[in-house]
Amino acid sequence: MQHDLIAQARTWLAEDPDPETRDELGALIEAGDTDELAARFAGTLQFGTAGLRGELGAGPMRMNRSVVIRAAAGLAAYLKAQGQDGGLVVIGYDARYKSEDFARDTAAVMTGAGLRAAVLPRPLPTPVLAYAIRHLGAVAGVEVTASHNPPRDNGYKVYLGDGSQIVPPADGEIAAAIAAVGPLAGVVRPEDGWETLGEEVLEAYLARTDAVLAPGSPRTARTVYTAMHGVGTSVLTAAFARAGFPEPVLVTEQAEPDPAFPTVAFPNPEEPGAMDLAFATARRAAPDLIVANDPDADRCAVAVPDTSVEGGWRMLRGDEVGALLAAHLVERGVSGVFAESIVSSSLLGRIAEKAGLGYEETLTGFKWIARVDGLRYGYEEALGYCVDPEGVRDKDGITAALLVVELASVLKEQGRTLLDLLDDLALAHGLHATDQLSVRVEDLTVIADAMARLREQPPTALAGLAVTSAEDLSRGTASLPPTDGLRYQLEGARVIVRPSGTEPKLKCYLEVVVPVADAASLPAARARGAELLAGIKRDLAAAAGI
16 A cells, blocks of 8 residues: 555656656655655545635645646647637636746647637736636636635636636536546647737726726725735726726735735635734724725625724625625616525525516526626625626626725715615615634534534524424525535524535525614614524534534
């Protein structure tokens, strides 16, 4: 067994094109570190609907140039089998470790396979790549990013020519093509022959961002902005300048790309402590709101002044921003379909129904939301918003930021705030309070055990609310294809439990709806909502054994 493992590692080492991972793997072989080698050679990093994502390092269970070259060769074979020989593949990348190398390798493989490749000019937001696919008439796109994962990770996200991320069966067919790639020596990788795009593709994207705003709308709200050490700063500030918004006050410690993400434990605005520097900057600058992007700038977080909380600033939940943007678009008189994933707040459906607009629920992920027919606006509770589906069929943290600052400006002219509009929505539709129970694990069997336990012994009540229906989403529903998840309807509440598709986490999404008689009843309704959410979280954790 040990001999086989060393032999396997030596075979991998012999064809690894990267001096860094060669040295790393050579040292492990030399040291006879069979535990670490076993972890790296326990299988292969699986290509799924999020593409690839994992820790950087040598071996087939890590993200490295060998794994990326195989992924690119499999994607190229898939595209050619689909009759796309000679088609254009656009490649974008963020500022993480190895991102530029992985982008260049992808371009070389595509060129060697007889496709045309074009690489974005520098590290840019993921939505610029999603835009470029359709703008340039590409047959596919690749974005090298691990989004908001820890610094040691990287990833490989694949889009097809419609500008949307891949869904089944394409993901399985691409995975099969990757598995069929032989020795790396057989993958043709020329030194050149692809195009490096100029700034004109970014200019075209920026020109498009203006389309999300209403002509002549107020542009007065002042913001503090953080890029969370990612690639958002230059693009967002350019978009704000074009739109005529006041120049954002930058969180200087986080404004420039830095793959080490030195000021945050996790570069995700939702994680505890990630927004501390933004709050500190806001206490000095006294803006109307804070806007944050994640490192590849496809997500947008918003915080607002709130004297009732410690420090005077409060992060809005993704569901709150999702509802605010929907209400703003309704007020502007848009037409089309509003869509969200099943884990997001049911408030969007109520807003759409009252406005006479279409509404659809999809599985988790923008790969599903972006495919809704007639989509005008889509969002997901994890800070993702698609506000211009004709331009970017994916979440876009830049255009979402523009739209939320336009809304804040409209309200500012009326002497009102985003919190006032949230109160209006609670009065009109009931208070929709949401929360999440999220458990990060080292051992993935913890997640499998929790799901099995809930399937075998579903809870009958949570926080004193009776469970009125329990659905196993792995069987599919009338409107949704099968997915690994559980949905519970309660009297005045809803719970969905699912393993994360991109991180080693079990995620439980909680929502309670509390009727509100009048404005005076809002504080009591909020207290009741918080109490119910805490109770559901406690009882669900016990039921799942986590």
